[in-house]
Amino acid sequence: MNQDAKAATRKMVEGFQKILEILVDEAARTFAAIESEMKKRVAEADKPAKALPGWVNRKCLCEHLGVSERTIGNWVARRRIPCVRLGRRVMFKLEDVDEHLKRTGIHPIE
DSSP: OOHHHHHHHHHHHHHHHHHHHHHHHHHHHHHHHHHHHHHHHHHHHHSOOSSSTTEEOHHHHHHHHTOOHHHHHHHHHTTOSOOEEETTEEEEEHHHHHHHHHHHTOOOOO
């Protein structure tokens, strides 16, 4: 290869390296933005529903009844407590759950 061809090849490689660096930086910024948005959404999903008075999510029901989230999940899967599914979210009306547990004799450990 002659000197001109080698110099042209070097310039082309340097250009590709710069393009690659730009793409890697852009990908890192994009992934950081996605991660941040996912963390926000997870945090929002864990908050009690304020728009539905009297309704709570699994975490709040666990605190109310003094049982684990796994127990609530098992009860939901076995249809032992009333609930409403909103997409992937499961919501519970406190008074209905309390009444149902009294009526059926299921008492959480206190």
